[in-house]
Amino acid sequence: xxxxxxxxxxxxxxxxxxxxxxxxxxxxxxxxxxxxxxxxxxxxxxxxxxxxxxxxxxxxxxxxxxxxxxxxxxxxxxxxxxxxxxxxxxxxxxxxxxxxxxxxxxxxxxxxxxxxxxxxxxxxxxxxxxxxxxxxxxxxxxxxxxxxxxxxxxxxxxxxxxxxxxxxxxxxxxxxxxxxxxxxxxxxxxxxxxxxxxxxxxxxxxxxxxxxxxxxxxxxxxxxxxxxxxxxxxxxxxxxxxxxxxxxxxxxxxxxxxxxxxxxxxxxxxxxxxxxxxx
Amino acid sequence: xxxxxxxxxxxxxxxxxxxxxxxxxxxxxxxxxxxxxxxxxxxxxxxxxxxxxxxxxxxxxxxxxxxxxxxxxxxxxxxxxxxxxxxxxxxxxxxxxxxxxxxxxxxxxxxxxxxxxxxxxxxxxxxxxxxxxxxxxxxxxxxxxxxxxxxxxxxxxxxxxxxxxxxxxxxxxxxxxxxxxxxxxxxxxxxxxxxxxxxxxxxxxxxxxxxxxxxxxxxxxxxxxxxxxxxxxxxxxxxxxxxxxxxxxxxxxxxxxxxxxxxxxxxxxxxxxxxxxxxxxxx
Numbered sequence: 356x357x358x359x360x361x362x363x364x365x366x367x368x369x370x371x372x373x374x375x376x377x378x379x380x381x382x383x384x385x386x387x388x389x390x391x392x393x394x395x396x397x398x399x400x401x402x403x404x405x406x407x408x409x410x411x412x413x414x415x416x417x418x419x420x421x422x423x424x425x426x427x428x429x430x431x432x433x434x435x436x437x438x439x440x441x442x443x444x445x446x447x448x449x450x451x452x453x454x455x456x457x458x459x460x461x462x463x464x465x466x467x468x469x470x471x472x473x474x475x476x477x478x479x480x481x482x483x484x485x486x487x488x489x490x491x492x493x494x495x496x497x498x499x500x501x502x503x504x505x506x507x508x509x510x511x512x513x514x515x516x517x518x519x520x521x522x523x524x525x526x527x528x529x530x531x532x533x534x535x536x537x538x539x540x541x542x543x544x545x546x547x548x549x550x551x552x553x554x555x556x557x558x559x560x561x562x563x564x565x566x567x568x569x570x571x572x573x574x575x576x577x578x579x580x581x582x583x584x585x586x587x588x589x590x591x592x593x594x595x596x597x598x599x600x601x602x603x604x605x606x607x608x609x610x611x612x613x614x615x616x617x618x619x620x621x622x623x624x625x626x627x628x629x630x631x632x633x634x
Numbered sequence: 635x636x637x638x639x640x641x642x643x644x645x646x647x648x649x650x651x652x653x654x655x656x657x658x659x660x661x662x663x664x665x666x667x668x669x670x671x672x673x674x675x676x677x678x679x680x681x682x683x684x685x686x687x688x689x690x691x692x693x694x695x696x697x698x699x700x701x702x703x704x705x706x707x708x709x710x711x712x713x714x715x716x717x718x719x720x721x722x723x724x725x726x727x728x729x730x731x732x733x734x735x736x737x738x739x740x741x742x743x744x745x746x747x748x749x750x751x752x753x754x755x756x757x758x759x760x761x762x763x764x765x766x767x768x769x770x771x772x773x774x775x776x777x778x779x780x781x782x783x784x785x786x787x788x789x790x791x792x793x794x795x796x797x798x799x800x801x802x803x804x805x806x807x808x809x810x811x812x813x814x815x816x817x818x819x820x821x822x823x824x825x826x827x828x829x830x831x832x833x834x835x836x837x838x839x840x841x842x843x844x845x846x847x848x849x850x851x852x853x854x855x856x857x858x859x860x861x862x863x864x865x866x867x868x869x870x871x872x873x874x875x876x877x878x879x880x881x882x883x884x885x886x887x888x889x890x891x892x893x894x895x896x897x898x899x900x901x902x903x904x905x906x907x908x909x910x911x912x913x914x915x916x917x
Binding site for chain 2: 473
């Protein structure tokens, strides 16, 4: 191989600094969440302890953390399932041009770029004025879908842009019905992308504030609870909570990476027998 | 042919219903409410232009819109330069696909964690007794802690760059990876040096990715109110906070009028960007 140019080392150093910038703050609060009982929000560490983590599990310590975590978890799963199903259906629909498809596509892009506060305020007002009322499982659910669905659908566009229709044609030639073609050919092929869509759906919902803030009704989701805590909690308990919820998100990402690699390995092993012998 | 259409419509129905109920109707309601009348305690249906007249005649509102545009411009420029550099390094200087993917994943992972926690994470670094001030004082570079590191326009800008550079890296890296490597070899054979290849070959071919990243960053920063409120300690104003403050005071008609102006501004800017790039083709 030819020797690396000097620009490689300059850019490499830039990249390393960028990584420090990205991860430095998170690592800092992870360290400070082990602050001793006397310690504060900044360095130095006054001893090491699990005080602040323990405080999270004590009753009525700070707000309704576990209640809001439970709601965020359920809401995240609801948004995740809906995002996957609706995105796949819309992705299939968009494979062909149909009357209204351009308008619908721009609506999806619009949903992504429309200021969050408008979505939140508009839904809040609409459900308030019509007497239906705001509730996290209804209005916050809808508000978050306006944020997760565009991501899901754009991913489906990327998937179907690269999708080889020959597989479907082959299945159809063998007599498979439309549903069989979808269930046995299309779905397994797009499965890794769907795992990605699911991750988008869950985590974007789990961390959402801007669109949820005016429509969660009388009970908070976890990010809103944390948002409220920032104005009145001034102990490292905030860092402990931050560390735990970050670990939770990271383990989800890890799980998804493992799943997708496993699917790909399995495919590489069992997928094709091309060139392996004569029939 | 018509059966195909019916199929497509059926498949698109759930999406259409969700976007109608949770996007179109709420936005239409906001447009309607922007013409309503409000007094101190309540607001009622009406059709008058008072909210717009008040808003467009307010020097404060103009200044806040100006500040929001300025912040958007600065954050856009910073995220573009940093994002482009990172993507360029990953796509053209890292040599194996495996390492490209590992480093790319590393840049994207923070995206999956909570934004509010990532903002809180700056407190122990930038605060008055934070690590940066402690270090600078310890090194004898300053006597007094620097006050403007946290709860200032600086920290708001820093947090934006921290949260949103990723939205530049991903689409730019994606377009760079699709550039035919033989084009670069051809340029080199024709005598171009590294810098000329960058400006004459890579940069023009990366334009779609840059545009998609820019759309994300502009849309997110223009309409933000969470980051600005937290990172400025409620000291800095922007359009989003103007709206959310009005909502807090139950001044919905005024909030709605500001929202409509914000929406028009954002859609005009994004619309101009969409003319340069065809998103559907670039995915």
